[in-house]
Amino acid sequence: xxxxxxxxxxxxxxxxxxxxxxxxxxxxxxxxxxxxxxxxxxxxxxxxxxxxxxxxxxxxxxxxxxxxxxxxxxxxxxxxxxxxxxxxxxxxxxxxxxxxxxxxxxxxxxxxxxxxxxxxxxxxxxxxxxxxxxxxxxxxxxxxxxxxxxxxxxxxxxxxxxxxxxxxxxxxxxxxxxxxxxxxxxxxxxxxxxxxxxxxxxxxxxxxxxxxxxxxxxxxxxxxxxxxxxxxxxxxxxxxxxxxxxxxxxxxxxxxxxxxxxxxxxxxxxxxxxxxxxxxxxxxxxxxxxxxxxxxxxxxxxxxxxxxxxxxxxxxxxxxxxxxxxxxxxxxxxxxxxxxxxxxxxxxxxxxxxxxxxxxxxxxxxxxxxxxxxxxxxxxxxxxxxxxxxxxxxxxxxxxxxxxxxx
Amino acid sequence: xxxxxxxxxxxxxxxxxxxxxxxxxxxxxxxxxxxxxxxxxxxxxxxxxxxxxxxxxxxxxxxxxxxxxxxxxxxxxxxxxxxxxx
Numbered sequence: 001x002x003x004x005x006x007x008x009x010x011x012x013x014x015x016x017x018x019x020x021x022x023x024x025x026x027x028x029x030x031x032x033x034x035x036x037x038x039x040x041x042x043x044x045x046x047x048x049x050x051x052x053x054x055x056x057x058x059x060x061x062x063x064x065x066x067x068x069x070x071x072x073x074x075x076x077x078x079x080x081x082x083x084x085x086x087x088x089x090x091x092x093x094x095x096x097x098x099x100x101x102x103x104x105x106x107x108x109x110x111x112x113x114x115x116x117x118x119x120x121x122x123x124x125x126x127x128x129x130x131x132x133x134x135x136x137x138x139x140x141x142x143x144x145x146x147x148x149x150x151x152x153x154x155x156x157x158x159x160x161x162x163x164x165x166x167x168x169x170x171x172x173x174x175x176x177x178x179x180x181x182x183x184x185x186x187x188x189x190x191x192x193x194x195x196x197x198x199x200x201x202x203x204x205x206x207x208x209x210x211x212x213x214x215x216x217x218x219x220x221x222x223x224x225x226x227x228x229x230x231x232x233x234x235x236x237x238x239x240x241x242x243x244x245x246x247x248x249x250x251x252x253x254x255x256x257x258x259x260x261x262x263x264x265x266x267x268x269x270x271x272x273x274x275x276x277x278x279x280x281x282x283x284x285x286x287x288x289x290x291x292x293x294x295x296x297x298x299x300x301x302x303x304x305x306x307x308x309x310x311x312x313x314x315x316x317x318x319x320x321x322x323x324x325x326x327x328x329x330x331x332x333x334x335x336x337x338x339x340x341x342x343x344x345x346x347x348x349x350x351x352x353x354x355x356x357x358x359x360x361x362x363x364x365x366x367x368x369x370x371x372x373x374x375x376x377x378x379x380x381x382x383x384x385x386x387x388x389x390x391x392x393x394x395x396x397x398x399x400x401x402x403x404x405x406x407x
Numbered sequence: 408x409x410x411x412x413x414x415x416x417x418x419x420x421x422x423x424x425x426x427x428x429x430x431x432x433x434x435x436x437x438x439x440x441x442x443x444x445x446x447x448x449x450x451x452x453x454x455x456x457x458x459x460x461x462x463x464x465x466x467x468x469x470x471x472x473x474x475x476x477x478x479x480x481x482x483x484x485x486x487x488x489x490x491x492x493x
Contacts, residue, residue, distance in 0.1 A: 240451035
Protein backbone atom coordinates (compact mmCIF):
# COMPACT_ATOMS: atom_id res chain seq x y z
CA UNK A 1 0.00 0.00 0.00
CA UNK A 2 1.38 3.43 -1.03
CA UNK A 3 4.52 1.62 -2.12
CA UNK A 4 5.36 0.54 1.41
CA UNK A 5 6.53 -3.04 1.66
CA UNK A 6 4.73 -5.05 4.31
CA UNK A 7 7.14 -5.35 7.20
CA UNK A 8 6.94 -8.65 9.01
CA UNK A 9 7.67 -8.65 12.73
CA UNK A 10 9.23 -12.11 12.64
CA UNK A 11 11.09 -13.97 9.94
CA UNK A 12 10.77 -17.43 8.55
CA UNK A 13 14.06 -19.19 7.90
CA UNK A 14 14.97 -22.33 5.99
CA UNK A 15 15.08 -25.34 8.29
CA UNK A 16 18.56 -26.45 9.32
CA UNK A 17 19.66 -30.06 9.75
CA UNK A 18 20.67 -29.53 13.33
CA UNK A 19 19.88 -27.24 16.25
CA UNK A 20 21.16 -26.99 19.82
CA UNK A 21 17.56 -27.20 21.04
CA UNK A 22 14.20 -27.91 19.43
CA UNK A 23 10.98 -26.72 21.03
CA UNK A 24 7.78 -28.48 20.01
CA UNK A 25 4.85 -26.07 20.19
CA UNK A 26 4.85 -22.41 19.16
CA UNK A 27 2.72 -21.14 21.99
CA UNK A 28 3.68 -18.70 24.69
CA UNK A 29 5.71 -21.13 26.78
CA UNK A 30 7.68 -22.28 23.73
CA UNK A 31 8.26 -18.76 22.44
CA UNK A 32 9.23 -17.43 25.86
CA UNK A 33 11.66 -20.31 26.50
CA UNK A 34 13.28 -19.86 23.08
CA UNK A 35 13.51 -16.11 23.63
CA UNK A 36 15.27 -16.49 26.98
CA UNK A 37 17.52 -19.30 25.71
CA UNK A 38 18.82 -16.93 23.06
CA UNK A 39 18.78 -13.73 25.10
CA UNK A 40 19.99 -14.90 28.51
CA UNK A 41 22.07 -17.95 27.66
CA UNK A 42 23.48 -17.17 24.23
CA UNK A 43 21.86 -20.27 22.72
CA UNK A 44 20.80 -18.84 19.38
CA UNK A 45 20.79 -22.07 17.41
CA UNK A 46 17.27 -22.91 18.56
CA UNK A 47 14.19 -23.90 16.58
CA UNK A 48 10.52 -23.77 17.46
CA UNK A 49 8.41 -26.18 15.45
CA UNK A 50 4.69 -25.56 15.37
CA UNK A 51 2.15 -27.82 13.68
CA UNK A 52 -0.23 -24.98 12.78
CA UNK A 53 0.71 -21.35 13.41
CA UNK A 54 2.15 -19.60 16.44
CA UNK A 55 -0.57 -18.68 18.90
CA UNK A 56 -3.07 -21.20 17.47
CA UNK A 57 -3.78 -22.90 20.78
CA UNK A 58 -4.21 -21.64 24.31
CA UNK A 59 -2.01 -18.61 23.56
CA UNK A 60 -4.76 -17.05 21.48
CA UNK A 61 -7.77 -18.58 23.23
CA UNK A 62 -7.28 -17.69 26.89
CA UNK A 63 -9.18 -14.73 28.31
CA UNK A 64 -5.97 -12.75 28.93
CA UNK A 65 -6.28 -12.58 32.72
CA UNK A 66 -3.07 -12.36 34.74
CA UNK A 67 -2.77 -12.61 38.53
CA UNK A 68 -0.58 -13.95 41.31
CA UNK A 69 -3.03 -14.98 44.02
CA UNK A 70 -2.59 -18.75 43.87
CA UNK A 71 -2.69 -20.94 46.94
CA UNK A 72 0.72 -22.45 47.73
CA UNK A 73 4.16 -21.10 48.55
CA UNK A 74 5.57 -22.83 45.43
CA UNK A 75 3.16 -21.26 42.98
CA UNK A 76 2.77 -17.70 44.24
CA UNK A 77 6.41 -16.60 43.70
CA UNK A 78 6.38 -18.02 40.16
CA UNK A 79 3.22 -16.13 39.18
CA UNK A 80 4.45 -13.00 40.96
CA UNK A 81 7.60 -13.07 38.87
CA UNK A 82 5.48 -13.56 35.73
CA UNK A 83 3.28 -10.61 36.70
CA UNK A 84 6.32 -8.40 37.37
CA UNK A 85 7.74 -9.28 33.96
CA UNK A 86 4.95 -7.76 31.79
CA UNK A 87 6.19 -4.15 32.00
CA UNK A 88 9.79 -5.38 31.66
CA UNK A 89 8.97 -7.40 28.54
CA UNK A 90 6.99 -4.54 27.04
CA UNK A 91 10.18 -2.45 27.06
CA UNK A 92 12.58 -5.25 26.24
CA UNK A 93 10.58 -6.51 23.24
CA UNK A 94 9.73 -2.95 22.20
CA UNK A 95 6.18 -4.14 21.70
CA UNK A 96 3.06 -2.88 23.46
CA UNK A 97 1.65 -5.84 25.38
CA UNK A 98 -1.25 -3.66 26.58
CA UNK A 99 -0.83 -4.65 30.23
CA UNK A 100 -3.75 -3.16 32.11
CA UNK A 101 -3.30 -3.87 35.82
CA UNK A 102 -6.89 -3.12 36.66
CA UNK A 103 -6.96 -5.56 39.57
CA UNK A 104 -8.86 -8.79 40.17
CA UNK A 105 -11.88 -9.19 42.38
CA UNK A 106 -12.75 -12.75 43.44
CA UNK A 107 -16.28 -12.84 44.82
CA UNK A 108 -16.98 -14.96 47.91
CA UNK A 109 -20.43 -16.37 48.44
CA UNK A 110 -20.22 -18.00 51.86
CA UNK A 111 -18.48 -17.60 55.20
CA UNK A 112 -16.42 -20.71 54.38
CA UNK A 113 -15.24 -19.02 51.18
CA UNK A 114 -14.37 -15.87 53.15
CA UNK A 115 -12.23 -17.99 55.47
CA UNK A 116 -10.49 -19.64 52.51
CA UNK A 117 -9.90 -16.15 51.08
CA UNK A 118 -8.26 -15.04 54.34
CA UNK A 119 -5.79 -17.93 54.07
CA UNK A 120 -5.04 -17.24 50.40
CA UNK A 121 -4.55 -13.55 51.18
CA UNK A 122 -2.19 -14.40 54.05
CA UNK A 123 -0.10 -16.50 51.63
CA UNK A 124 -0.07 -13.68 49.09
CA UNK A 125 0.93 -11.06 51.65
CA UNK A 126 3.66 -13.33 53.03
CA UNK A 127 5.16 -13.45 49.53
CA UNK A 128 4.85 -9.69 49.01
CA UNK A 129 1.83 -9.89 46.71
CA UNK A 130 -0.81 -7.25 47.38
CA UNK A 131 -4.18 -8.85 48.18
CA UNK A 132 -6.96 -7.76 50.57
CA UNK A 133 -10.27 -9.00 51.88
CA UNK A 134 -13.15 -6.61 51.34
CA UNK A 135 -16.82 -6.86 52.29
CA UNK A 136 -19.79 -6.81 49.94
CA UNK A 137 -20.39 -3.09 50.41
CA UNK A 138 -16.80 -2.23 49.49
CA UNK A 139 -17.07 -4.53 46.47
CA UNK A 140 -20.21 -2.68 45.41
CA UNK A 141 -18.39 0.66 45.71
CA UNK A 142 -15.66 -0.68 43.48
CA UNK A 143 -18.01 -2.31 40.97
CA UNK A 144 -21.34 -0.44 41.09
CA UNK A 145 -22.92 -2.91 38.63
CA UNK A 146 -22.55 -5.72 41.16
CA UNK A 147 -25.71 -7.22 42.64
CA UNK A 148 -25.11 -7.54 46.40
CA UNK A 149 -28.75 -8.17 47.31
CA UNK A 150 -29.54 -11.29 49.30
CA UNK A 151 -32.18 -12.70 46.97
CA UNK A 152 -29.85 -14.05 44.29
CA UNK A 153 -28.75 -17.67 43.92
CA UNK A 154 -25.37 -17.06 45.58
CA UNK A 155 -25.44 -13.85 47.65
CA UNK A 156 -22.09 -12.03 47.80
CA UNK A 157 -20.43 -12.05 51.24
CA UNK A 158 -17.26 -10.23 50.22
CA UNK A 159 -14.35 -10.44 47.86
CA UNK A 160 -10.65 -10.99 47.58
CA UNK A 161 -9.17 -7.88 45.95
CA UNK A 162 -5.84 -8.36 44.17
CA UNK A 163 -4.80 -4.97 42.69
CA UNK A 164 -1.62 -5.96 40.76
CA UNK A 165 -3.44 -8.43 38.50
CA UNK A 166 -5.31 -7.54 35.36
CA UNK A 167 -5.31 -8.10 31.62
CA UNK A 168 -2.56 -8.48 29.04
CA UNK A 169 -3.27 -8.69 25.34
CA UNK A 170 -2.39 -12.32 24.62
CA UNK A 171 -1.86 -11.94 20.84
CA UNK A 172 0.55 -9.09 21.46
CA UNK A 173 2.59 -11.37 23.72
CA UNK A 174 2.76 -13.98 20.94
CA UNK A 175 3.84 -11.39 18.36
CA UNK A 176 6.20 -9.58 20.72
CA UNK A 177 7.97 -12.79 21.74
CA UNK A 178 8.15 -13.94 18.11
CA UNK A 179 9.74 -10.60 17.28
CA UNK A 180 12.20 -11.02 20.16
CA UNK A 181 12.99 -14.60 19.05
CA UNK A 182 13.73 -13.44 15.50
CA UNK A 183 15.92 -10.63 16.78
CA UNK A 184 18.03 -13.11 18.74
CA UNK A 185 18.30 -15.61 15.87
CA UNK A 186 15.73 -18.25 16.89
CA UNK A 187 14.09 -20.06 13.96
CA UNK A 188 10.31 -20.36 14.03
CA UNK A 189 8.99 -23.13 11.74
CA UNK A 190 5.23 -23.01 11.36
CA UNK A 191 3.24 -25.71 9.56
CA UNK A 192 5.77 -28.23 10.85
CA UNK A 193 4.55 -31.21 12.79
CA UNK A 194 6.71 -33.32 15.10
CA UNK A 195 6.18 -36.95 14.08
CA UNK A 196 8.80 -38.66 16.28
CA UNK A 197 11.37 -37.91 18.95
CA UNK A 198 14.58 -39.92 18.55
CA UNK A 199 16.59 -41.16 21.50
CA UNK A 200 19.62 -43.44 21.71
CA UNK A 201 21.12 -44.91 24.89
CA UNK A 202 18.75 -42.83 26.99
CA UNK A 203 19.74 -39.57 25.28
CA UNK A 204 17.80 -37.36 22.88
CA UNK A 205 19.32 -37.37 19.39
CA UNK A 206 16.75 -35.64 17.21
CA UNK A 207 13.22 -34.86 16.17
CA UNK A 208 11.47 -36.11 13.04
CA UNK A 209 9.14 -33.61 11.53
CA UNK A 210 6.75 -33.43 8.60
CA UNK A 211 9.54 -31.47 6.87
CA UNK A 212 12.42 -33.80 7.63
CA UNK A 213 14.67 -34.86 10.46
CA UNK A 214 16.45 -32.44 12.79
CA UNK A 215 19.46 -33.49 14.88
CA UNK A 216 19.42 -32.05 18.38
CA UNK A 217 20.52 -33.00 21.90
CA UNK A 218 17.60 -31.16 23.58
CA UNK A 219 13.88 -31.28 23.04
CA UNK A 220 11.25 -29.37 24.97
CA UNK A 221 7.55 -30.10 24.60
CA UNK A 222 5.42 -27.02 25.20
CA UNK A 223 2.38 -28.00 23.16
CA UNK A 224 -0.18 -26.84 25.73
CA UNK A 225 -3.26 -29.06 25.79
CA UNK A 226 -1.74 -31.32 23.15
CA UNK A 227 1.40 -32.04 25.21
CA UNK A 228 0.19 -35.07 27.16
CA UNK A 229 -1.15 -36.93 24.12
CA UNK A 230 1.99 -36.03 22.15
CA UNK A 231 4.40 -37.15 24.88
CA UNK A 232 2.59 -40.49 25.26
CA UNK A 233 2.31 -40.97 21.50
CA UNK A 234 5.96 -40.09 20.75
CA UNK A 235 7.76 -41.38 23.85
CA UNK A 236 5.35 -43.67 25.68
CA UNK A 237 5.53 -41.52 28.82
CA UNK A 238 2.15 -41.27 30.54
CA UNK A 239 1.25 -38.11 32.42
CA UNK A 240 -1.31 -37.41 35.16
CA UNK A 241 -3.29 -35.17 32.83
CA UNK A 242 -6.85 -34.96 31.55
CA UNK A 243 -7.50 -32.68 28.58
CA UNK A 244 -10.73 -30.73 28.79
CA UNK A 245 -12.30 -28.13 26.52
CA UNK A 246 -12.76 -24.81 28.31
CA UNK A 247 -15.21 -22.27 26.90
CA UNK A 248 -15.27 -18.50 26.64
CA UNK A 249 -17.34 -15.81 24.94
CA UNK A 250 -17.74 -12.04 24.53
CA UNK A 251 -20.87 -9.92 24.50
CA UNK A 252 -21.67 -7.04 22.19
CA UNK A 253 -19.65 -3.87 23.01
CA UNK A 254 -21.08 -1.75 25.83
CA UNK A 255 -20.28 1.56 27.48
CA UNK A 256 -17.60 1.21 30.21
CA UNK A 257 -19.14 -0.40 33.29
CA UNK A 258 -16.55 -2.84 34.58
CA UNK A 259 -13.10 -1.61 35.62
CA UNK A 260 -11.85 -4.87 37.16
CA UNK A 261 -11.60 -8.54 36.38
CA UNK A 262 -14.42 -9.95 38.49
CA UNK A 263 -14.77 -13.67 39.08
CA UNK A 264 -16.99 -15.97 41.03
CA UNK A 265 -16.24 -19.55 41.95
CA UNK A 266 -19.79 -20.32 43.00
CA UNK A 267 -21.24 -19.09 39.71
CA UNK A 268 -18.37 -20.65 37.72
CA UNK A 269 -18.06 -17.40 35.85
CA UNK A 270 -15.64 -14.53 35.41
CA UNK A 271 -16.04 -11.29 33.51
CA UNK A 272 -14.00 -8.29 32.46
CA UNK A 273 -14.61 -5.53 29.98
CA UNK A 274 -12.21 -5.36 27.05
CA UNK A 275 -10.93 -2.07 25.65
CA UNK A 276 -13.45 -2.51 22.83
CA UNK A 277 -16.23 -2.60 25.43
CA UNK A 278 -17.15 -6.26 25.13
CA UNK A 279 -17.69 -8.25 28.30
CA UNK A 280 -15.26 -11.17 28.02
CA UNK A 281 -16.51 -14.04 30.10
CA UNK A 282 -15.99 -17.73 30.60
CA UNK A 283 -14.78 -20.39 33.01
CA UNK A 284 -16.81 -23.49 32.24
CA UNK A 285 -14.91 -26.66 31.55
CA UNK A 286 -16.46 -29.71 30.00
CA UNK A 287 -17.02 -32.54 32.43
CA UNK A 288 -15.22 -35.15 30.34
CA UNK A 289 -11.99 -35.08 28.32
CA UNK A 290 -12.23 -34.05 24.67
CA UNK A 291 -10.26 -32.21 22.01
CA UNK A 292 -13.25 -30.56 20.30
CA UNK A 293 -12.67 -26.94 21.44
CA UNK A 294 -16.37 -26.43 20.77
CA UNK A 295 -18.94 -24.49 22.77
CA UNK A 296 -22.12 -25.98 24.14
CA UNK A 297 -25.65 -24.62 24.37
CA UNK A 298 -25.59 -26.06 27.91
CA UNK A 299 -22.86 -23.64 28.93
CA UNK A 300 -23.98 -20.56 26.98
CA UNK A 301 -27.26 -20.81 28.89
CA UNK A 302 -25.42 -21.25 32.19
CA UNK A 303 -23.24 -18.24 31.45
CA UNK A 304 -26.22 -16.03 30.61
CA UNK A 305 -27.96 -17.09 33.82
CA UNK A 306 -24.91 -16.47 35.99
CA UNK A 307 -24.09 -13.06 34.49
CA UNK A 308 -27.66 -11.80 34.71
CA UNK A 309 -27.69 -12.83 38.37
CA UNK A 310 -24.59 -11.05 39.67
CA UNK A 311 -24.34 -8.36 36.95
CA UNK A 312 -28.05 -7.76 36.33
CA UNK A 313 -27.41 -4.78 34.03
CA UNK A 314 -26.28 -7.34 31.42
CA UNK A 315 -29.75 -8.86 31.10
CA UNK A 316 -30.74 -8.84 27.43
CA UNK A 317 -27.20 -8.24 26.16
CA UNK A 318 -26.18 -10.51 23.28
CA UNK A 319 -23.14 -12.77 23.00
CA UNK A 320 -21.23 -11.86 19.84
CA UNK A 321 -18.45 -14.46 19.70
CA UNK A 322 -17.90 -17.81 21.38
CA UNK A 323 -14.87 -20.08 21.35
CA UNK A 324 -13.14 -22.85 23.21
CA UNK A 325 -9.62 -24.03 23.97
CA UNK A 326 -7.93 -26.90 25.75
CA UNK A 327 -6.98 -27.10 29.41
CA UNK A 328 -4.63 -29.92 30.43
CA UNK A 329 -5.60 -30.55 34.02
CA UNK A 330 -3.46 -32.29 36.62
CA UNK A 331 -4.91 -33.82 39.81
CA UNK A 332 -3.24 -31.21 42.04
CA UNK A 333 -3.92 -28.20 39.79
CA UNK A 334 -0.22 -27.48 39.47
CA UNK A 335 1.90 -27.82 36.32
CA UNK A 336 4.58 -30.36 35.44
CA UNK A 337 8.00 -28.97 34.55
CA UNK A 338 10.70 -31.57 34.40
CA UNK A 339 13.73 -32.61 32.41
CA UNK A 340 16.41 -35.28 31.85
CA UNK A 341 14.13 -37.91 33.42
CA UNK A 342 13.83 -40.58 32.12
CA UNK A 343 15.57 -39.43 28.89
CA UNK A 344 18.55 -37.10 29.00
CA UNK A 345 17.84 -33.97 27.00
CA UNK A 346 14.06 -34.38 27.10
CA UNK A 347 12.20 -31.54 28.81
CA UNK A 348 8.52 -30.99 29.37
CA UNK A 349 6.45 -28.01 30.43
CA UNK A 350 2.78 -28.92 30.56
CA UNK A 351 -0.22 -29.58 32.80
CA UNK A 352 -0.94 -25.88 33.11
CA UNK A 353 -4.70 -26.28 32.96
CA UNK A 354 -6.02 -22.77 32.56
CA UNK A 355 -2.91 -21.09 34.06
CA UNK A 356 -0.58 -21.25 31.08
CA UNK A 357 -0.99 -17.65 29.97
CA UNK A 358 -0.40 -15.96 33.32
CA UNK A 359 2.78 -17.95 33.94
CA UNK A 360 4.46 -17.93 30.51
CA UNK A 361 6.94 -15.09 31.00
CA UNK A 362 8.54 -16.41 34.21
CA UNK A 363 8.37 -20.05 33.11
CA UNK A 364 10.16 -19.25 29.84
CA UNK A 365 12.97 -17.69 31.83
CA UNK A 366 13.37 -20.64 34.19
CA UNK A 367 12.88 -23.38 31.57
CA UNK A 368 15.57 -21.67 29.48
CA UNK A 369 17.93 -21.78 32.46
CA UNK A 370 17.04 -25.45 32.98
CA UNK A 371 17.76 -26.34 29.35
CA UNK A 372 20.92 -24.26 29.07
CA UNK A 373 22.56 -25.59 32.23
CA UNK A 374 20.94 -29.01 32.51
CA UNK A 375 20.21 -28.45 36.18
CA UNK A 376 16.78 -27.59 37.49
CA UNK A 377 16.38 -24.05 38.91
CA UNK A 378 15.10 -24.03 42.52
CA UNK A 379 11.90 -22.29 41.43
CA UNK A 380 10.91 -25.27 39.24
CA UNK A 381 12.03 -28.13 41.52
CA UNK A 382 8.66 -28.64 43.26
CA UNK A 383 6.95 -29.13 39.88
CA UNK A 384 8.66 -32.41 38.98
CA UNK A 385 6.70 -35.38 37.63
CA UNK A 386 7.86 -37.77 40.37
CA UNK A 387 5.77 -35.92 42.97
CA UNK A 388 2.76 -38.00 41.95
CA UNK A 389 4.34 -41.37 42.72
CA UNK A 390 5.79 -40.09 46.00
CA UNK A 391 2.37 -38.69 46.98
CA UNK A 392 3.77 -35.15 47.24
CA UNK A 393 0.82 -33.58 45.44
CA UNK A 394 0.62 -29.80 45.74
CA UNK A 395 -2.02 -27.98 47.73
CA UNK A 396 -3.33 -25.91 44.83
CA UNK A 397 -6.66 -27.73 44.90
CA UNK A 398 -7.36 -25.81 48.10
CA UNK A 399 -7.58 -22.70 45.97
CA UNK A 400 -10.85 -20.85 46.01
CA UNK A 401 -11.89 -21.48 42.47
CA UNK A 402 -10.86 -24.92 41.55
CA UNK A 403 -11.97 -27.29 38.87
CA UNK A 404 -10.41 -30.62 38.23
CA UNK A 405 -11.67 -33.36 35.93
CA UNK A 406 -12.53 -35.29 39.08
CA UNK A 407 -14.77 -32.65 40.63
CA UNK B 408 -21.17 -30.34 22.42
CA UNK B 409 -23.94 -32.80 22.77
CA UNK B 410 -23.04 -36.32 23.81
CA UNK B 411 -25.29 -39.36 23.84
CA UNK B 412 -24.12 -42.40 25.79
CA UNK B 413 -25.51 -45.91 25.87
CA UNK B 414 -26.20 -47.11 29.40
CA UNK B 415 -26.33 -50.92 29.61
CA UNK B 416 -29.57 -50.65 31.60
CA UNK B 417 -31.32 -47.47 30.39
CA UNK B 418 -30.14 -47.36 26.76
CA UNK B 419 -29.22 -44.15 24.93
CA UNK B 420 -29.37 -41.13 27.26
CA UNK B 421 -28.11 -37.51 27.36
CA UNK B 422 -24.40 -37.33 28.28
CA UNK B 423 -25.03 -34.84 31.07
CA UNK B 424 -26.82 -37.60 33.04
CA UNK B 425 -23.48 -39.39 33.28
CA UNK B 426 -20.21 -38.77 35.03
CA UNK B 427 -16.89 -39.60 33.40
CA UNK B 428 -14.95 -42.26 35.29
CA UNK B 429 -11.53 -42.08 33.63
CA UNK B 430 -9.60 -43.99 30.98
CA UNK B 431 -9.89 -47.76 31.13
CA UNK B 432 -6.65 -48.99 32.68
CA UNK B 433 -7.47 -52.68 33.10
CA UNK B 434 -7.96 -54.40 36.45
CA UNK B 435 -6.89 -52.75 39.70
CA UNK B 436 -3.34 -53.88 40.56
CA UNK B 437 -3.07 -56.55 43.25
CA UNK B 438 -2.38 -55.30 46.78
CA UNK B 439 0.51 -57.71 47.25
CA UNK B 440 3.82 -56.31 46.09
CA UNK B 441 2.21 -53.06 44.97
CA UNK B 442 4.79 -50.29 44.48
CA UNK B 443 4.00 -46.56 44.75
CA UNK B 444 4.92 -46.24 41.08
CA UNK B 445 2.49 -48.95 39.95
CA UNK B 446 -0.26 -47.45 42.10
CA UNK B 447 0.47 -43.96 40.72
CA UNK B 448 0.27 -45.36 37.17
CA UNK B 449 -3.12 -46.85 37.91
CA UNK B 450 -4.54 -43.86 39.77
CA UNK B 451 -3.13 -40.82 37.98
CA UNK B 452 -1.48 -41.60 34.65
CA UNK B 453 -3.34 -41.18 31.38
CA UNK B 454 -2.69 -41.66 27.69
CA UNK B 455 -4.80 -38.62 26.71
CA UNK B 456 -5.61 -40.21 23.35
CA UNK B 457 -6.76 -37.87 20.63
CA UNK B 458 -9.02 -40.42 18.95
CA UNK B 459 -10.93 -43.48 20.10
CA UNK B 460 -10.40 -44.57 23.70
CA UNK B 461 -12.03 -47.07 26.05
CA UNK B 462 -13.30 -45.32 29.15
CA UNK B 463 -15.44 -45.66 32.27
CA UNK B 464 -18.74 -43.88 32.89
CA UNK B 465 -21.34 -43.98 35.63
CA UNK B 466 -25.02 -43.24 35.05
CA UNK B 467 -25.09 -40.79 37.96
CA UNK B 468 -28.52 -39.25 37.38
CA UNK B 469 -30.00 -42.57 36.29
CA UNK B 470 -29.66 -46.19 37.32
CA UNK B 471 -26.16 -45.76 38.82
CA UNK B 472 -24.49 -48.39 36.61
CA UNK B 473 -20.76 -48.30 35.99
CA UNK B 474 -19.78 -49.39 32.48
CA UNK B 475 -17.09 -49.00 29.85
CA UNK B 476 -17.62 -47.66 26.37
CA UNK B 477 -15.63 -46.29 23.43
CA UNK B 478 -15.60 -42.63 22.53
CA UNK B 479 -13.78 -40.56 19.92
CA UNK B 480 -12.28 -37.69 21.93
CA UNK B 481 -11.80 -35.54 18.81
CA UNK B 482 -15.42 -35.80 17.64
CA UNK B 483 -16.81 -36.32 21.16
CA UNK B 484 -19.03 -39.16 19.92
CA UNK B 485 -19.62 -42.61 21.35
CA UNK B 486 -18.42 -45.19 18.80
CA UNK B 487 -18.52 -48.93 18.25
CA UNK B 488 -15.68 -50.96 19.71
CA UNK B 489 -12.79 -50.67 17.23
CA UNK B 490 -11.83 -53.99 15.62
CA UNK B 491 -8.18 -53.69 16.64
CA UNK B 492 -9.06 -53.75 20.34
CA UNK B 493 -11.21 -56.88 20.22
